[in-house]
Structure formats: C-alpha cells, structure tokens
Amino acid sequence: DSGVTQTPKHLITATGQRVTLRCSPRSGDLSVYWYQQSLDQGLQFLIQYYNGEERAKGNILERFSAQQFPDLHSELNLSSLELGDSALYFCASSASGGAQETQYFGPGTRLLVL
Amino acid sequence: GQNIDQPTEMTATEGAIVQINCTYQTSGFNGLFWYQQHAGEAPTFLSYNVLDGLEEKGRFSSFLSRSKGYSYLLLKELQMKDSASYLCAVRDLGRGSTLGRLYFGRGTQLTVWP
Numbered sequence: 001d002s003g004v005t006q007t008p009k010h011l012i013t014a015t016g017q018r019v020t021l022r023c024s025p026r027s028g029d030l031s032v033y034w035y036q037q038s039l040d041q042g043l044q045f046l047i048q049y050y051n052g053e054e055r056a057k058g059n060i061l062e063r064f065s066a067q068q069f070p071d072l073h074s075e076l077n078l079s080s081l082e083l084g085d086s087a088l089y090f091c092a093s094s095a096s097g098g099a100q101e102t103q104y105f106g107p108g109t110r111l112l113v114l
Numbered sequence: 115g116q117n118i119d120q121p122t123e124m125t126a127t128e129g130a131i132v133q134i135n136c137t138y139q140t141s142g143f144n145g146l147f148w149y150q151q152h153a154g155e156a157p158t159f160l161s162y163n164v165l166d167g168l169e170e171k172g173r174f175s176s177f178l179s180r181s182k183g184y185s186y187l188l189l190k191e192l193q194m195k196d197s198a199s200y201l202c203a204v205r206d207l208g209r210g211s212t213l214g215r216l217y218f219g220r221g222t223q224l225t226v227w228p
Contacts, residue, residue, distance in 0.1 A: 043218040105156035
C-alpha cells in the first residue's frame with residue numbers, strides 16, 4: 001500500500017459524458033501527478049500539481065482538466081468522453097515534486113466508456 | 115522529448131537470473147527509475163539511478179551507463195511472484211512546463227515459469 005488513495009476504483013459511463021476522478025496523496029506529500037495507461041499507449045504523463053499550482057503539463061487533452069485543492073487532494077475531470085478515453089488513470093504523489101524524488105502510485109481508476 | 119526502448123516480453127524459470135534492458139535518448143537526463151507493475155495494479159517503485167554504476171537492493175539490481183543511454187534491471191533467484199511488467203522511466207531536466215517529468219517505456223512483461 002503506497003498511501004495514495006484514488007476513488008472510484010471502477011467507472012463505467014457513456015460517450016459524451018463527464019466524470020471526476022479523485023486522488024489523495026500520501027500524508028505529507030505536496031505534489032500530485034496524473035497518468036493515463038491504455039493498452040496501446042503505455043503509461044502517459046498528463047499533469048502535475050504542487051501545493052495547489054500546476055507545475056508541469058504532459059499529453060493532456062483540452063477536454064481534460066485537473067486541480068489540486070488546499071487540502072492537497074486532487075481531481076481529474078474528463079469531459080465529452082470518447083471510447084478511446086477508456087483506460088486506467090493513475091495518480092502519484094511525491095514530497096515536493098523535486099526532480100530526484102520517487103513517485104508513489106495509487107491503485108488507479110479503471111474507466112470504461114461505452 | 116524522450117525515446118525509451120525495452121523488450122516487450124521475456125520469460126524465465128524459477129530460481130534463474132534475468133536481465134531486462136532499457137535504452138533511452140533524452141535531451142537532458144536527470145535520473146532513471148524502474149517500476150514493477152502487476153496486471154491491473156499500480157506501478158511500485160523498485161530502483162533509482164542517477165550516476166553511472168550498479169545499485170543493489172536485495173534480489174534486484176539496476177545498472178546505468180549515461181554515456182551509452184543504457185540501463186538494465188537484474189532480477190536474481192526468480193520467484194513466481196516476479197511475473198509482472200517492468201517499466202523503465204527516465205526523468206529529464208526539463209524546462210518550463212516539462213520540468214522534471216517522467217517518461218515511461220512501454221514495459222517488459224516478464225513471465226516466470228515453475
């Protein structure tokens with residue numbers, strides 16, 4: 001158990017819908033990262049937050065957005081969902097987002113878009 | 115960006131030793147991580163190398179050669195529970211919005227036979 005929690009564990013929805021994925025980092029960690037993992041793309045970095053502010057952006061679609069709240073939990077919002085958005089979404093956290101820090105991953109949310 | 119290559123699949127028998135290679139091309143190297151991921155579960159941290167040489171941690175060791183853009187993960191005394199995907203991830207120096215992000219390889223699926 002990494003100490004990172006994610007909810008929900010599974011999510012099934014329809015195309016065109018919007019969903020929100022939630023992540024709580026390990027106690028004391030200030031930085032949160034979101035990743036998407038699909039069978040054909042591997043693990044892709046989406047976005048990073050540090051203490052409430054966006055720090056780095058990866059391959060995140062415009063239909064997706066995220067934020068980190070004052071209590072340091074983070075939410076990833078996915079809208080206008082398409083079949084291709086079906087994937088595992090992982091959240092990871094690290095102490096301060098520094099370059100040499102290890103990222104600890106949560107159990108993931110499995111999203112299925114029908 | 116980054117280019118990270120690792121074999122797609124490997125097989126080995128219990129008790130044996132296996133070496134999983136990873137080659138990378140990066141515009142600015144700032145560390146290499148190895149993660150283990152069982153199917154449908156979160157990646158878990160195995161090792162980190164930022165300087166050339168071998169890092170040993172029990173049955174697992176990781177080697178890095180920065181001049182060759184090469185790393186390997188060595189697993190000794192293989193056990194059935196070692197059957198998993200092994201992900202090589204490179205952190206770049208980054209600038210601006212790509213500061214310190216991790217780039218993951220597609221993973222090497224290791225199957226350990228009795």
